[in-house]
Amino acid sequence: MSVDKQQLLQFLLRQGDNTLVLGHRVSEWCGHSPILEEDIALANTALDLIGQTQMWLGYAAEVQGEGKTADDLAFLRDAWDFRNVLLVEMPNGDFGQTLLRQFLFDAFQSVLMGRLMKSSDEQVAAIAAKASKEIAYHVERSADTVVGLGDGTEESHDRMQAALEYLWPYAGEMFESDDTDAAMAAAGVAPDPAGLREEYDALIGKVLGEATLTIPDSRYNHKGGRNGAMHTEHLGHLLTSMQWLQRAYPGCEW
Amino acid sequence: MTSASVEQVWEWLETIPDPEIPVITIVDLGIIRNVELHDETCVVSVTPTYSGCPATSMINMDIETKLRDCGLDKIEIKQQLAPAWTTDWMTDKARDALEKYGIAPPQPAGGPKRCPRCGGDHLEKLSQFGSTPCKAQWRCQDCLEPFEYFKCI
Numbered sequence: 181m182s183v184d185k186q187q188l189l190q191f192l193l194r195q196g197d198n199t200l201v202l203g204h205r206v207s208e209w210c211g212h213s214p215i216l217e218e219d220i221a222l223a224n225t226a227l228d229l230i231g232q233t234q235m236w237l238g239y240a241a242e243v244q245g246e247g248k249t250a251d252d253l254a255f256l257r258d259a260w261d262f263r264n265v266l267l268v269e270m271p272n273g274d275f276g277q278t279l280l281r282q283f284l285f286d287a288f289q290s291v292l293m294g295r296l297m298k299s300s301d302e303q304v305a306a307i308a309a310k311a312s313k314e315i316a317y318h319v320e321r322s323a324d325t326v327v328g329l330g331d332g333t334e335e336s337h338d339r340m341q342a343a344l345e346y347l348w349p350y351a352g353e354m355f356e357s358d359d360t361d362a363a364m365a366a367a368g369v370a371p372d373p374a375g376l377r378e379e380y381d382a383l384i385g386k387v388l389g390e391a392t393l394t395i396p397d398s399r400y401n402h403k404g405g406r407n408g409a410m411h412t413e414h415l416g417h418l419l420t421s422m423q424w425l426q427r428a429y430p431g432c433e434w
Numbered sequence: 435m436t437s438a439s440v441e442q443v444w445e446w447l448e449t450i451p452d453p454e455i456p457v458i459t460i461v462d463l464g465i466i467r468n469v470e471l472h473d474e475t476c477v478v479s480v481t482p483t484y485s486g487c488p489a490t491s492m493i494n495m496d497i498e499t500k501l502r503d504c505g506l507d508k509i510e511i512k513q514q515l516a517p518a519w520t521t522d523w524m525t526d527k528a529r530d531a532l533e534k535y536g537i538a539p540p541q542p543a544g545g546p547k548r549c550p551r552c553g554g555d556h557l558e559k560l561s562q563f564g565s566t567p568c569k570a571q572w573r574c575q576d577c578l579e580p581f582e583y584f585k586c587i
């Protein structure tokens with residue numbers, strides 16, 4: 181079955197914008213982490229995410245066929261063109277909130293990449309195979325940290341529980357599906373995200389349980405990021421920082 | 435234009451050190467996946483270690499510089515993603531060189547076998563990450579020295 185180019189482009193932008201925006205968010209910790217090892221770990225995580233972005237957005241630019249590059253897509257689009265889920269644009273908060281957000285995302289990526297490695301699109305499969313090795317490493321670390329802090333002191337536990345309550349309403353958007361997802365599923369490019377929920381819930385349920393954290397009852401979801409309908413105000417602020425150089429000096433290279 | 439054989443190009447590539455760990459060459463690291471000669475163009479396929487590894491562009495530049503210095507003028511460097519790089523492709527020579535240099539080589543078990551300084555095997559992990567994307571931080575409880583471990587992927 182042939183793939184609609186516009187739908188494939190949307191799918192690739194969703195992948196690349198997720199890793200780009202989260203990569204930038206995580207990089208904000210550089211030089212500010214509680215200890216040196218964590219600073220290095222966060223910087224490395226950000227680096228992997230930006231590397232994955234180069235692959236996803238590089239392929240997106242190729243599919244788009246307008247002679248653009250991954251850099252053009254990253255730096256020359258405005259907030260309404262971004263297709264990342266709202267979760268990844270949420271502010272860092274404290275260290276625990278950053279790692280909890282990372283865990284909720286890493287867990288999703290680890291489930292998704294397993295499927296994308298079998299994609300009918302060779303390039304998607306190759307990117308997923310490359311990224312999955314890094315993601316396996318990320319989820320191991322973010323899960324360990326969530327358990328360490330959740331099942332830590334009273335203070336760290338309370339902060340992690342508060343972070344979970346704050347971030348939980350943003351987790352559901354990762355499992356939303358629309359026409360693009362239906363087209364990708366029909367062509368064998370990617371699974372329908374809704375079908376990944378059960379595996380995801382099992383994975384995070386185990387870790388959050390070990391972390392002595394309670395998953396909120398509410399299944400209310402904030403959404404609008406992955407379809408571009410409405411981002412949070414936080415994305416615009418992130419972009420003014422990330423895209424500052426290209427906005428101030430258009431076309432600048434070094 | 436000087437013509438060269440594929441074997442000759444491999445020999446030249448074998449002299450290029452990894453920019454971050456200069457005791458091993460890029461060939462020993464296992465990231466050069468193929469060398470081909472198409473008409474007069476030398477095509478080198480390189481696979482990244484980690485997708486965001488900043489050394490990748492440096493390595494590409496080093497390859498181009500080296501091959502130009504050796505007299506080739508039509509060079510194409512291709513990025514090859516699949517199959518994804520694995521530390522299994524690192525040569526034994528590179529593993530020995532890493533250990534002598536103070537970096538514990540990758541192990542399938544997922545952690546270093548022994549301290550690269552004293553050979554002790556009472557080891558603890560300090561961090562899953564290190565000074566470059568490919569390394570983690572460990573410490574030896576025998577000699578108390580911290581050391582880097584080349585992650586196994």
Ligand SMILES: [Zn+2]
Nearest residue numbers: 549552574577
């Ligand atoms: Zn030792």
